[in-house]
Amino acid sequence: MSITTQKPFMKAFAKKTDNDLIQLFVEGNTEALEILVLRHKDKLYTSILFLVKDKYLAEDIFQDVFIRIIDTMRSGRYTEEGKFLPWAMRIAHNLCVDHFRKVKRTPTIKNGDDKDIFEVINFSEDSAETTMMKRQSHDRVREMLDRLPEDQREVIILRHYADMSFKEIASMTNCSINTALGRMRYGLINLRKLMMQKQIAL
Numbered sequence: 001m002s003i004t005t006q007k008p009f010m011k012a013f014a015k016k017t018d019n020d021l022i023q024l025f026v027e028g029n030t031e032a033l034e035i036l037v038l039r040h041k042d043k044l045y046t047s048i049l050f051l052v053k054d055k056y057l058a059e060d061i062f063q064d065v066f067i068r069i070i071d072t073m074r075s076g077r078y079t080e081e082g083k084f085l086p087w088a089m090r091i092a093h094n095l096c097v098d099h100f101r102k103v104k105r106t107p108t109i110k111n112g113d114d115k116d117i118f119e120v121i122n123f124s125e126d127s128a129e130t131t132m133m134k135r136q137s138h139d140r141v142r143e144m145l146d147r148l149p150e151d152q153r154e155v156i157i158l159r160h161y162a163d164m165s166f167k168e169i170a171s172m173t174n175c176s177i178n179t180a181l182g183r184m185r186y187g188l189i190n191l192r193k194l195m196m197q198k199q200i201a202l
Contacts, residue, residue, distance in 0.1 A: 010035060018084040026073055037066060040085055044092055047162040050145075051096045051154070061099065065092045086168045089158070093172050144194045152187030155180055 013021065013035045021039075024032035044065065049058040068091050072078050080087040145153050154173060158164045164172070170180040 017082075019081055022073060022078060022084065026076070026078075033070070036084070040088060043085065043162055044088055047089060047157060048092050048096060050157045050161055051093070052099065057099070061092065061095050064095055068095075085162070086164055089162045089164060089168075090172055093158075144191055147194060148187055148190055152183045152190065155183040156187045156191075159184060 010031075013024075013032060016024075016032075016035070018036060018039070021032040021036045025036070041062075045058060045062050048061050048065075049055065052058050052061065065088060069088060145156065148156070151173075155169055158169045158172065159166070166177050166180045166184070170177045173180065175183075
């Protein structure tokens with residue numbers, strides 16, 4: 001559904017909290033779920049895509065995430081009041097980990113000609129010049145992230161693209177908060193080194 005063609009209920013629900021929307025959905029209002037999905041779609045999908053590096057796989061996992069969310073809500077097992085996005089991100093992260101366990105390999109960022117992530121999620125109509133500049137910038141970021149150790153890359157993705165706290169990241173990745181902070185620190189140091197080596201201006 002296009003965001004530009006808003007339905008009447010969307011304006012009425014826009015100011016409602018995630019918890020309000022969840023309660024409405026549990027009570028049978030399916031439009032509330034649609035608002036919830038639209039509200040968090042970009043962050044969830046972006047984070048999944050950065051982790052699995054495959055557009056079609058990311059779309060499948062994104063759909064699976066919301067199937068799990070719907071099942072949990074309908075069965076009355078949702079208890080994460082005020083923390084919907086971190087909870088949804090934990091589900092997404094676990095599904096990504098499950099996928100890599102099944103294929104018995106660790107996630108890597110492809111350097112192929114896969115479609116740019118920001119083209120996939122960008123709904124605005126940019127000029128050709130702006131689009132080209134964005135693509136070049138995001139390609140450089142993705143290329144640099146590819147060069148980081150997996151644990152550093154994961155923390156940066158979860159922090160900057162999923163807006164998760166270090167406490168949430170530590171819980172999700174089964175490490176201490178200090179370890180998560182350290183991985184972030186070293187990841188950013190390594191990114192700065194790469195930027196200087198390649199003389200990259202983002």
